[in-house]
Amino acid sequence: MKLSNLQHWLHQIYQTEEDEISCSECLDLVSHYVDLEIAGEAAQEKLPSLKQHLDQCRVCHEEYEVLRDLARLEAEGRAPTLDELRKSL
């Protein structure tokens, strides 16, 4: 790869990273994302950068799954009690 190509490539990477969100931004927004999903809204269209981060970041994705599972249980009117949560941990 020629150096000029490499620089161009790096610049592209840098530009895409500017659109990406950090883990702390993700964790701030993820409960909102779950709310949208539970409400049947197109969460990934409204928060595409969050969805992108979740696809790439295992830590945030696990956080998302926990919140989503809890939100689903809550939506079904059977949110786990603290005791049940402790047992499942």
Ligand SMILES: [Zn+2]
């Ligand atoms: Zn993350």
